[in-house]
Amino acid sequence: MMKRSIFAVAATGAVALSLAACGGNAPAANGGAATTGSGPMPTVKMMIGGIDKQIYLPYKLADQLGLYKKYGVNMELSTETDGGVGAEDAMASGQVDMSGAWYIHTFDFQSKGKNIINLVQLSGAPGERIMCSPNANVHSGADIKGKKMGVTDLGSGTDTLTQFIAAQAGVSHKDYTTVKAGAGATAVAAIKTGAADCVMTTQPTVAALEGQGIAQSAIDLATTDGATKAVGGTWPAAGVIANADWVKTHEDAVQRVVNALVETMHWIATHSAQDIADKLPQDYVQNKNVKKEDYVKALEQDKGQFLPDGIMPAGGPKTIASMEKLLGMDTSKIPLGGTFTNKYAIEANKVGGFATTSTPAGDNG
Numbered sequence: 001m002m003k004r005s006i007f008a009v010a011a012t013g014a015v016a017l018s019l020a021a022c023g024g025n026a027p028a029a030n031g032g033a034a035t036t037g038s039g040p041m042p043t044v045k046m047m048i049g050g051i052d053k054q055i056y057l058p059y060k061l062a063d064q065l066g067l068y069k070k071y072g073v074n075m076e077l078s079t080e081t082d083g084g085v086g087a088e089d090a091m092a093s094g095q096v097d098m099s100g101a102w103y104i105h106t107f108d109f110q111s112k113g114k115n116i117i118n119l120v121q122l123s124g125a126p127g128e129r130i131m132c133s134p135n136a137n138v139h140s141g142a143d144i145k146g147k148k149m150g151v152t153d154l155g156s157g158t159d160t161l162t163q164f165i166a167a168q169a170g171v172s173h174k175d176y177t178t179v180k181a182g183a184g185a186t187a188v189a190a191i192k193t194g195a196a197d198c199v200m201t202t203q204p205t206v207a208a209l210e211g212q213g214i215a216q217s218a219i220d221l222a223t224t225d226g227a228t229k230a231v232g233g234t235w236p237a238a239g240v241i242a243n244a245d246w247v248k249t250h251e252d253a254v255q256r257v258v259n260a261l262v263e264t265m266h267w268i269a270t271h272s273a274q275d276i277a278d279k280l281p282q283d284y285v286q287n288k289n290v291k292k293e294d295y296v297k298a299l300e301q302d303k304g305q306f307l308p309d310g311i312m313p314a315g316g317p318k319t320i321a322s323m324e325k326l327l328g329m330d331t332s333k334i335p336l337g338g339t340f341t342n343k344y345a346i347e348a349n350k351v352g353g354f355a356t357t358s359t360p361a362g363d364n365g
Contacts, residue, residue, distance in 0.1 A: 337363030
């Protein structure tokens with residue numbers, strides 16, 4: 001969780017509109033409005049699960065590149081705050097329209113009867129590393145037993161993922177202590193003070209921990225290849241999730257947002273880590289915990305987590321379902337094809353004239 005709220009408006013002077021549904025599961029059928037950004041400009045509110053985390057950089061980068069405005073959406077971005085309501089919960093309760101969060105939350109919500117779906121997939125790996133004190137002697141999931149494991153928050157995606165890594169090695173959630181460590185400075189402090197032996201965290205916190213020599217990477221989940229090795233398959237992480245009922249009545253706005261994010265993903269794929277860092281706000285890439293050159297180096301290393309076309313990759317939903325089942329969730333009544341849709345991303349690639357490289361997941365994951 002982050003300690004600060006950041007509100008960035010991509011375009012001003014627009015009037016927020018409640019858009020009529022465009023019919024069932026078809027993309028908006030009002031011609032150019034859904035694809036080129038013509039017509040009334042809707043306002044959309046999205047909360048991110050830590051907007052200045054490197055794993056979540058596409059949401060803000062789209063704003064910095066002017067792409068929300070290009071596609072005709074007045075985007076209001078915010079970030080969840082430490083001790084406050086999580087981004088995904090704020091969306092589910094109607095405080096915001098969308099959440100920039102992990103795909104796995106769709107399973108969590110649907111298991112509780114809430115029809116939350118994923119609209120565009122930005123990464124094929126969590127972008128996380130389990131960073132441990134050298135004295136902790138952790139090198140695998142089995143070594144988690146008896147340790148104090150720091151996660152962003154209790155019940156968060158990092159908490160669930162830590163449980164999964166442990167469970168794969170036969171270590172129960174009761175066999176180790178879960179510590180709320182947050183991210184950034186609070187995660188660094190947790191290692192420094194000994195409150196946690198390890199923290200599951202992302203860049204630039206990873207670079208800060210390594211730079212200070214107080215933690216090293218024990219388990220790599222930062223890239224698609226690393227995640228596949230660690231959890232047995234593609235692990236779709238960052239995406240955009242929303243309430244399916246809201247989506248049905250705002251398909252034009254949804255398509256505009258996805259258009260902007262898909263173009264952002266292609267921009268990331270065709271530009272260097274330095275180019276990306278130069279476009280982001282200065283305090284995202286350089287602060288008291290990390291230097292800009294370290295941020296760029298980390299991004300060069302982990303840039304492979306980002307998907308270039310926004311499409312949910314084949315096998316991804318199955319990996320998540322298997323993980324949730326191992327952790328005790330009854331997934332038998334959750335149709336994999338009902339947790340995500342690729343239609344907006346497919347349309348966005350057509351609109352932008354982009355070639356797709358992913359093999360899309362189908363209804364069976």
